Amino acid sequence: xxxxxxxxxxxxxxxxxxxxxxxxxxxxxxxxxxxxxxxxxxxxxxxxxxxxxxxxxxxxxxxxxxxxxxxxxxxxxxxxxxxxxxxxxxxxxxxxxxxxxxxxxxxxx
Amino acid sequence: xxxxxxxxxxxxxxxxxxxxxxxxxxxxxxxxxxxxxxxxxxxxxxxxxxxxxxxxxxxxxxxxxxxxxxxxxxxxxxxxxxxxxxxxxxxxxxxxxxxxxxxxxxxxx
DNA sequence: TGAATATACTGTATGTCACACACTATTGTC
DNA sequence: GACAATAGTGTGTGACATACAGTATATTCA
Numbered sequence: 001x002x003x004x005x006x007x008x009x010x011x012x013x014x015x016x017x018x019x020x021x022x023x024x025x026x027x028x029x030x031x032x033x034x035x036x037x038x039x040x041x042x043x044x045x046x047x048x049x050x051x052x053x054x055x056x057x058x059x060x061x062x063x064x065x066x067x068x069x070x071x072x073x074x075x076x077x078x079x080x081x082x083x084x085x086x087x088x089x090x091x092x093x094x095x096x097x098x099x100x101x102x103x104x105x106x107x108x109x
Numbered sequence: 110x111x112x113x114x115x116x117x118x119x120x121x122x123x124x125x126x127x128x129x130x131x132x133x134x135x136x137x138x139x140x141x142x143x144x145x146x147x148x149x150x151x152x153x154x155x156x157x158x159x160x161x162x163x164x165x166x167x168x169x170x171x172x173x174x175x176x177x178x179x180x181x182x183x184x185x186x187x188x189x190x191x192x193x194x195x196x197x198x199x200x201x202x203x204x205x206x207x208x209x210x211x212x213x214x215x216x217x218x
Numbered sequence: 219t220g221a222a223t224a225t226a227c228t229g230t231a232t233g234t235c236a237c238a239c240a241c242t243a244t245t246g247t248c
Numbered sequence: 249g250a251c252a253a254t255a256g257t258g259t260g261t262g263a264c265a266t267a268c269a270g271t272a273t274a275t276t277c278a
Contacts, residue, residue, distance in 0.1 A: 007172055008199055012206045014127035021120055026217045035254050045213040063116055090117055097121045104154040105128055108135045144227050
């Protein structure tokens with residue numbers, strides 16, 4: 001038998017899970033690199049583990065929702081990501097779906 | 110390379126995934142059986158496949174968020190579920206977390 | 219009447235996907 | 249040398265979708 005705290009935490013985890021992609025896409029209208037994403041989302045109350053983000057970014061790039069570019073002129077090499085055209089479209093649709101879903105949930109609570 | 114429709118569908122799936130438990134819990138302030146749950150949620154714009162719901166109900170019962178009772182006096186045996194005390198508490202917390210999350214997401218969109 | 223079909227209802231098994239977590243590795247900076 | 253910045257990998261677990269199985273009642277229709 002699990003304890004209550006753990007059950008809740010787990011469910012919250014599941015809740016936030018699906019919103020991660022949405023969060024990430026929303027930030028990439030302007031180019032950002034992984035580490036900066038982690039930080040900027042953190043300030044907005046959305047925690048994402050680097051070990052979660054990096055594979056996510058790669059996956060989104062493979063799906064062609066993102067484009068990336070290495071920036072090597074600075075002191076440390078950084079990989080910048082930004083939304084592709086397809087990414088923008090998908091992001092838009094996802095936003096709409098979120099609003100829909102939100103409406104449904106609010107209605108039943 | 111996947112096509113756009115499929116990518117979006119998949120992401121939407123992920124979005125709704127975490128909200129399933131919340132939806133189900135919200136309906137079980139009054140006793141309901143599986144099939145009635147599927148239908149009542151459907152009318153509220155939340156689709157859940159029976160094959161998804163039944164295992165979910167059993168899982169929630171195992172976690173002691175739900176209690177169940179067979180109703181055998183009717184023409185067909187039905188298994189009624191309702192929130193336990195623990196379930197109500199968890200539901201409350203989950204609601205709050207949802208509202209929090211919602212605020213965060215709305216802020217970044 | 220009786221057979222076929224639909225529908226209500228509960229359940230199981232398997233596959234896939236995605237994240238958390240813990241880890242490695244590198245390069246600057248104080 | 250320690251710490252921050254930055255990127256990455258690999259494994260395990262959890263959860264849902266999908267498809268399938270099965271029973272009982274109601275309905276249709278020849």
